[in-house]
Amino acid sequence: MTASGYVTDVAYVPGFYPQMSPVAMRYVAALNGVAPPSTADGFRFLELGCGLGRCFTTLAAAHPRGEFVGVDLNPDHTAAAARDIAAGELANARVITADFGHLPTDLGSFDFLALHGVYSWVAPSVREELLAIARERLAPGGLLLVSYNAMPGWAHLQPIRGILRQYAALRQGNSEQRVRDAVAYLVFMREKQAKYFEDNPRAAAYVDALLQQDPRYLVHEYMNEHWTSFYFAEVAGAFGQEGLSFVGSLPVFTNFWDLCVRPEFQELFRTTTNRLVTEAHKDFCANTAFRWDIYAKSPRLMRDLGERLKEVDDLHYRVARPDIVLPYQANLGVVTSTVQGPLYQSLLGILRGRSLRLSEIVAAEELRGTPPADIVRAVDAGVAMGMFDITAGAIGEAPASPSDAVSIASPFNRALLEADSLGGRSLALASTLTGTGHSVGDLDAAILHELSARGRDGLSSRVAKRLEASGRTLQQNGQPVNDAAKRSQLVEEACQAFIRMSLPELVRLGIVTA
Ligand SMILES: C[S@@+](CC[C@H](N)C(=O)[O-])C[C@H]1O[C@@H](n2cnc3c(N)ncnc32)[C@H](O)[C@@H]1O
Structure with missing residues (x-):
């Protein structure tokens, strides 16, 4: 197994991205007149470079009829995914520890292929492997999602990545320690008004964004040996050579030129339908820095609205x-x-x-x-x-007032809530009705867990105790709340707000039974 310059000494962070849901991918295809794979009788979904696996496992919990496979070379990542699969009793998910050049030969073909946070960050030879997998493993009519750092949005920030990596290489410790040191060095350079920052005020402001990020994220974004931001045409050309055609993109508004380009730039869309030109124009008008693109293998076009109404x-x-x-x-x-x-x-x-x-x-x-x-x-x-x-399916009315007895039907969601320790990071609970994950803040997750485990009596004091034990601070108006009485009051308010507003919606989504 070879990492080809990709970092392996520090594990990534868990994350859920609704863009990867088959629901989102199918919708974008339908919107653009392409018949998406049917999911009614089951489907197969492969995530390449699944990291800790939180995305494909959440989707597996949300789509019991689908079969989900995650692949990653980092054994710490795949061990985390395997734990979530076991704890969530997901019979329809499995994870494979392998590099993209050595996938099991009997893996079969897939209706959906997802590549999030991978394409820009790997060696050119690994991109070739990814393209070969797309060619060989995507079923005819199947959809592929690829995200990447895009041009021209990254143009003024590329030097930041360069200096971060070069400075980090001089430092001691693991990648996390070195990236912390490198960010501190950038802060120093900015403070001392290095000419690059003086000439590029947006790059100077970007340093603040780096300071807000989890260092494990920074490691995986910046510490890899290879890192390339692409023009749309380069990615479309590479996938095109493998027989995949561009279908559309996410977020959904990027498929509507009048929603992503100001009126004075819209004339071009009336005079050409060449996607290479129109997508480049859009990216320049919006200074796009990140793209989520959907490709189809041998796409079948739907001729009219009648077909869409019938097929999707x-x-x-x-x-x-x-x-x-x-x-x-x-x-x-x-x-x-x-x-x-x-x-x-x-x-x-x-x-x-x-x-x-x-x-x-x-x-x-x-x-x-x-x-x-x-x-x-x-x-x-x-x-x-x-x-x-x-x-994905029908959603009914929210209950007028959910009952006091609250339970979490899905073992996957139960396991997520049990494992969450108020770490400041939201988590996504799977809904089979929507076919995707729904983000819940860590405090709300703790409230829901307490509510389902031990009911409403003494709810806020139990949550306050957990908060205390976790060391997580509460903030008000951007300031930490240190006063104990004030903290209790905020927790009480959070519990009431959760029961009044969030709980009915979670019941409606089938995540909570009450
Ligand atoms: C930035 S992470 C994205 C993880 C996940 N898709 C997400 O969005 O949370 C990229 C992942 O690709 C994996 N990876 C990089 N090169 C790989 C290779 N050649 N074979 C298999 N996995 C690879 C890394 O270990 C890492 O987990």
Whole structure:
């Protein structure tokens, strides 16, 4: 097994990325007129470079009908994933310790392939291995998600990576210690007004972002021997040579040029459909620094809306949050859009408090007389702007008041809550109804765990005790709260807010039974 210059002495951090859900990938394909793999009768999903495995295991818990495989060369990473698989009783997930050049030959083919946080950070020879896996292991019609550091957004920051790595190489200790020293050195350079920072104020500001990051993340972002930020056309060219075609990207709004490019730059989209040109134009207009792109192998195009309504009608749509009302304003990076009008008013009415399939929305009484294509366009734009979200299955009304007896149905979610020790990091609980993970802050996770284990009596004092034992500080207005009485009051308020607002939604998502 060879790491080819990738760091192995410090383990990564756990993370869940909803972009990797088959629901998100299938939706982007459908939106762009590509027939996605059906998931109704089961599917196979492979994550390459799965790190600690939190993403594919959460997805495995959310999709009992799917089979999930994670691959990583770092045995500490795969051991963590294996623990989550065992504790979460996930019969549909397994993890393999291997480098990409030595995957088991009997691995078979996959409907979904995910490559998050890998492509930019590995050696050119490893990228070749990844491309070969994409060519050989993705089933016809299958979808691949690849994320990477993008140009031109990284242009002014590339020297930061260079100096971090070069300075770290002079230091002692493991990669974590060396990256800490290297960040401290950057702070010194900035304080002393090194000309690079003077000439690049955004790079100077970026040092503050580095200081906020978990050093284990910094190790995996900056300490690898290889690190390349790519233009879209380079990645599209590489996957294109393996027979994969660009389908679209995440977040969803990046598929709508009028939502990601200011009006004065939109003319180009009216005169060319060449994706190499339009994507480059978008990336320059938005100064894109990170891309999540979806590719398909031998994609089958859906000719019209009728095909989409027939073939991808298992996805459901709902109003994303209770506070969404018209006029609705979406700030999407460089473009701010305002939504209003009777069509959206009707959609909000239909999709609030429940989820519907596209065919059901189009057939709704409230929308009689509106052409289906207009309705679907409005729904898709609403998804892009964060008004609606997409779920794997039907979601009902939130309960008026959840009962006192709270339990967590999924062994995976139970194990996550039991293991969480108020480390300041949110965790994602799996929902089979939405087909994805839902982020819960660590304090809310502790409240939910206490609630399910020992009920409401004495809830806030039990949570306060756990907080005390963990050493985690509470903050108010950006300041640590040291006063014990004030801390108890904040915990009490957090418990009440959780029961009032978060609990009904978790019940609605099927994560909690109450
Ligand atoms: C930045 S991490 C991303 C982890 C995970 N996908 C996530 O987003 O949380 C990249 C992962 O790729 C793994 N990796 C790097 N090179 C590899 C190789 N040649 N074969 C297998 N795994 C590799 C690393 O061990 C690391 O866990």
